[in-house]
Amino acid sequence: MSTFPIPEIHEKFIINNKEVIDAESLKLIALGFITEGEVYEQEVGHFFIDWLNEKDHIVVQTSGSTGKPKEIRVYKQHMINSAKATGRFFKIEEGTTALLCLSANYIAGKMMLIRAMVLGWKIDLVPPKTNPLDTVYKQYDFCAMIPLQLDNSLNRLHLIKKLIVGGGPVSENLKHLMKGVKTKIFETYGMTETVSHIAARRVNPKKKDKKDSGLFKALPNITLGIDDRNCLVIKAPKLTNKTIVTNDVVELKTYKKFVWKGRYDNVINSGAIKLHPEEIETKLQLLIGHRFFVTSVPDPSLGDKLILIVERDDNDIAKLALQDELNTLNTLDKYEIPKAIYFLSQFIETDNGKVQRTKTLDLVLSMLS
Secondary structure, eight states, X not given: OOBOOOOOOOTTOEETTEEOOSHHHHHHHHHHHHHHSOHHHXXXXXXXXXXTXXXXXXXXXXXXXXXXXXXXXXXXXXXXXXXXXXXXXXTOOTXXXXXXXSOTTSHHHHHHHHHHHHHTOEEXXXXXXXXXXXTOOSOEEEEEEOHHHHHTOGGGGGGEEEXXXXXXXXXXXXXXXXXXXXXXXXXXXXXXXXXXXXXXXXSSOOGGGXXXXXXXXXXXXXXXXXXXXXXXXXXXXXXXXXXXXXXXXXXXXXXXXXXXXXXXXXXXXXXXXXXXXXXXXXXXXXXXXXXXXXXXXXXXXXXXXXXXXXXXOOXXXXXXXXXXXXXXXXXXXXXXXXXXXXXXXXXXXXXXXXXXXXXXXXXXXXXXX
C-alpha cells in the first residue's frame, strides 16, 4: 500500500465556525461529528478520518445514474489538484464563505470539503435535502447543488453569490427561470473518475457572454478530444493517471470547449434515423411541466420506437392533449415526435436523486405486460 503524507490544512480553514489548527484538531472535530452529529455530519466526520490516514487514496462510490454503482480509488493528490483548479477557474480565494448541502458520501460533497481545506474557506454544513436553503439566513460566496436542489431554491438564491450545479443537466425551464438572477450560476460537467467537474458553462450569462453560453469550457491543465463515435476524450494528467474515453457525444469546438449532445448509450436508431434523447428533451422542457425523459422500446418495423415517459399520475385526457401538442410542435422534427406516451407516478432514482432511466423504463414495461 502506498502511503501519503497527511495533507496540509490551510490556516484559514473553518468548519461550522470551528477553527482548524492542524490535523489533530480536525480529527477531534471529525470524531465529534461521528459520535454526536446528524447522519450528514457523521458522513463528513468519516470522510475526514479517511482523509487524515496515511493511504494515498480514498475509495469513492459512483452515483450509478449511467450504470451499476461501483467503488473506485481516487488519489488524494488528484483531489488536491482538482480543488486548486476549481479555485483558479471560478476565481475563489482564501476566506471564501461556502455552504455544503451535498452528501459527503459522494465525490461532489467530498470535493467541497477538500476545497475548503486546501483553499482556506469558511464552510458551513446543512442537511443535503431537496430544499437546502430553507433554513439558511446568511449569505455565502460559494455553493454546489444538484439541479433538483436549485429548482427548490429559486426564492432564496440571493443568499448565494456563486453557485455550481452538477450531477445532471440543468433543464431549459430552469435556465429560463435563471434569467436576471444575480447569482452567478454554472452548470458543470464531470464524473467521479475525473474527481468532480472538468468543465463548466454559465447558465445565466451576461449579454456580452451569450455567444459562448452553450459551450462547456475546460478547467486548467485539461485537454479535450473526440473518438470515432464523436464521444468526448479527456486528458487530465493532474486528475487521473489515464486518458478517459467517455460515452458522451459532443460537438468539439476547440481542445478546451465543447457542446454536449447526449449519451452514446442512449442514442436511438429509429427507422435508420439516429436520435439523441437529450436533444429532444431540451426541445420539450418548456412544454412539459413535470419530470420526464425520452427513450425507446423495440419495434418490428422501426427497430427502436421513440417514447416519452412523464412523472405524473395516469390521466388519459392529459395524455391525449399532450400527444396533440407534440404533433403540432414546430421545434420537433417529424422523427423526433414520440410514438407513445406513458405516465408513471414516480421515477426510480439513485440515492442522490438521479433518474435511473433503464430501471424506470423496465417498470413501465412491467406494468404494461
